[in-house]
Amino acid sequence: MSGAAVPTGLRVWLARHGETEWSKAMRHTGRTDLPLTSEGRRQARALAPQLAGIDFAHVLCSPLLRARQTLELALPGVAAPELDDDLMERDYGAAEGITTVAMRERTGDPTWESWTADIEGAETIDDVGARTDRVIARVLRCQVPEDGGADVLIVAHGHLLRVLAARWLEQPAVFGQRLTLATSALGVLGFERERRVLRRWNLTG
Known part of the structure; x- marks a missing residue:
């Protein structure tokens, strides 16, 4: 942060889009621009009471439809959210639209998983980590009042948010594989003194 004061009153709320x-079918969903299901819309509306009353200083959102729909239902009337391409889900390349089970059959590797596999045409996990590092750097520049805290909301995607949380904790991007996050679940990042911490995680309904 180039010597800048650590904004220890900052809270970063992460919301994964709805179903x-x-x-639902557990297919890798990267840049394919799918809408929410009726259940996904219900899940997104269920976020509203959890976010009500929070005065968000900034609202950032993936430009993909499922994230934008979730934001609109979870925070009705939100003014001018910032659509950020760095918050788009991972590009899964040849694994796009395919389940882990099917990829294991296709590759003949019973241990295959997208977090560690070399996938043709895909972003690497570290590529995704570099994007989330840029988001974190922007969030850390938020002004926090001396007499209180400030809240930022980020609405995006499962793997992207898991990587973002890993990088917030100053862990390798692949650490996100240990931070499961359900559809339409919330997480809260923050500080304990000057140390970045995970305050809450995978909160649903």
């Missing part, structure tokens, strides 16, 4: 047909 889509592909997330």
Whole structure:
């Protein structure tokens, strides 16, 4: 942060989008721009009471439809959210639209998983980590009042948010594989003194 004061009163709320047909089927969903299902819309509306009353200083959102729909339902009337391409889900390349089970059959590797596999045409996990590092740097520049805290909301995607949380904790991007996050679940990042911490995680309904 180039010598800048650590904004220890900052709270970063992470919200994963609601269910889509592909997330329901456990298919890798990267840049395919799917809408929410009716259940996904219900899940997104269920976020509203959890976010009500929080005066968000900034609201950032993936430009993909499922994230934008979730934000609109979870925080009705939100003014001018910032759509950020760095918050788009991972590009899964050849694994796009395919389940882990099917990829294990296709590759003949019973241990295959997208977090560690070399996938043709895909972003690497570290590529995703570099994008989340840019988001974190922008968030850390938020002004926090001396007499209180400030809240930022980020609405995005499962793997992207898990990587973002890992990088917030100053862990390698692949550490996100240990931070499961359900559809339409919340997490809260923050500080304990000057140390970045995970305050809450995978909060649903």
